[in-house]
Amino acid sequence: MIRTIILGQGMVANYFAVGLERIKTGEIPPYGVPLANVKLRRKIEEIEIVGAYDVDAEKVGKTVYEVAKKWIGEVSPIPEKLKEVEVREGVHLRSLNGVLSGVLGLERKMTLKDALNVIIDQWREMNPDVIVNVITTENAKPINSINELEERIDRNDIEKLTATQVYAYATLKYREETGRKAAFINAIPTPVANDEKIVEMYNRKGLPLFGDDGATGATPLTADLLEHMATRNRKVEFIVQFNIAGNIDFLALTLPERNIMKEITKVSIIKDILGYDVPHYIKPTGYLEPLGDKKFVSIHMEYYTFNNLKDEIYVNVRMNDSPALAGLLVDLVRIGKICIDKGICGAVYPVNLFYMKMPGPPGSKSTSKILAFQKLKEWLKEIDGLVDE
Ligand SMILES: NC(=O)c1ccc[n+]([C@@H]2O[C@H](COP(=O)([O-])OP(=O)(O)OC[C@H]3O[C@@H](n4cnc5c(N)ncnc54)[C@H](O)[C@@H]3O)[C@@H](O)[C@H]2O)c1
Structure with missing residues (x-):
């Protein structure tokens, strides 16, 4: 099983959850999943969505089924299985300022440090292998040091932190406190796999990091x-x-x-x-x-x-637009788990080169996606990520 948490239950996440369950039951073919036709060591059927987070008052407290029904129910049937996953309250940190009003966020009722503890306690139970970030596009700069990030959290300096950075940090903290590993997939433009300090920490803690900004469209x-x-x-x-x-x-x-x-x-x-x-x-x-x-x-x-x-x-x-990224996530989640299985960590360039617009680690070159796809398959063979017939 690949236990997966989604951050941001918006259009991409809805299509991901719905498309995934429909592929698993054989209702639709896996078109738009680049590696669907090669024998990846981890199967699509293994992916299980175990948690979802949002800060939109219309989504928090509902099931993924209810959210998907409301937002994409007119264009797609919604699998009943998604009634099992509840959308929980995440940290807001201004990510919807100017876009949506009446937004929730754990930091409204507790310090950021306590909010982090709440999230990590929930993750302790959900036991995720992969965390997928598809929240609203933020404006963010790389951090100068992990210490500075920790100090800002300790000081509850919510003006100087972005939600993505806090979620990426929560993944590190989850590792530290539970000893378990989870891959972080940053499909949005906030620099994470392009943030030297965050990449360094993911390397040190043995966690895979994919990003930044899914390459679709x-x-x-x-x-x-x-x-x-x-x-x-x-x-x-x-x-x-x-x-x-x-x-x-x-x-x-x-x-x-x-x-x-x-x-x-x-x-x-x-x-x-x-x-x-x-x-x-x-x-x-x-x-x-x-x-x-x-x-x-x-x-x-x-x-x-x-x-x-x-x-x-x-x-x-x-x-x-959103289904294009959702299809890539079906591969990224599986590769995230393969990296954990194989002990691969840090910003994984061969993966990021194909799936991301701004492939990390910092300073990495982009190539065309046709070349990147060949390199990705060669790399998957090398690390034993592909199963021979
Ligand atoms: N093809 C694509 O659609 C594509 C390609 C590349 C990257 N992306 C990125 O994917 C992201 C999601 O796109 P979308 O079309 O699903 O957008 P969306 O607006 O439909 O969904 C974003 C969701 O995140 C939630 N959210 C916002 N701030 C949050 C926070 N702090 N914590 C938890 N949830 C939060 C919102 O309430 C919303 O439900 C965007 O950042 C976009 O840049 C999309």
Whole structure:
């Protein structure tokens, strides 16, 4: 069994929980799960969601079934199994400021230190192998030291901490206090696998860390198009890539300080793949409610080809946003458990390179996703993560 906790029971988490249970019962094929067709040592059927956290008053105290029914019940049947998991109250730490009002959060009624103890006591019972972070995009900077983070928690300095950093720290504390190991998957842009100090601690405590920011949607497509340019020595002149959607994640991204977090994780690919930078406009540009979770993506590039002639590429896509990340999580959770089985820890580059927009550890290069997928499979063979026929 792979005991999994979800942080942030939003769209991605709902699709993950629902899709996972439907795959397990054979109701749907595992499309959108990259490693579904190779024999990974850990099976999809082993994944069990044992806990979920949120701070939205409309979700806390409900079951994952009730939450999923309300948010995606119109587009998908919701498996009864999800009635077994209750959404519990997490720490807020401003992550929904300006996005949602009337937000809960354990720190409203106790110190942050006590809130951490409450969460770790709950984890003691849930006994997680993997913790998946899919809360709302925050604005965050790497921490300077773990001591400083601990001091801020001790001082209850809630203005200088983000929820993701506290959850990543709770995973370390869980290890320290119970002796058990859990992998932390950071699928959002907050630097965790790109935070030198956090990575160092995960290495020291023997915990696997995946991040940052799941690579779905337009960015991996742009990365693969750039690889196409690089392998043909075509000189790219400029790149335009924008997204518009009508989900809450995009509403949060209309706040400039959060939008910049996405921009940072998206633009690192250009220089890494082409070897030179080019003028670019790459960011989520807007929120338009009727688009819902099915976002509109447009990509445009100009490049010089042989004889110095100019070509143009235009790509227009309407794609379901959150299910794309949910499919990747089905692999990441299994690989998280494999890393624990095999004693692999720290920011695991071959995994992050394929699944993340900003692969940690800090300073790591991005490549196209086509190359990253080959490297991932080679690495899985090496660590005995794939089972031979
Ligand atoms: N394709 C994708 O959808 C995609 C790709 C890459 C990264 N991401 C990242 O995944 C995250 C989730 O996306 P989504 O579409 O599910 O967003 P969402 O807004 O639907 O869900 C986020 C959930 O997190 C909850 N939350 C916020 N702060 C919290 C906290 N402090 N503790 C616990 N829960 C908290 C919210 O109440 C909400 O239920 C975003 O940060 C986004 O950047 C999404």
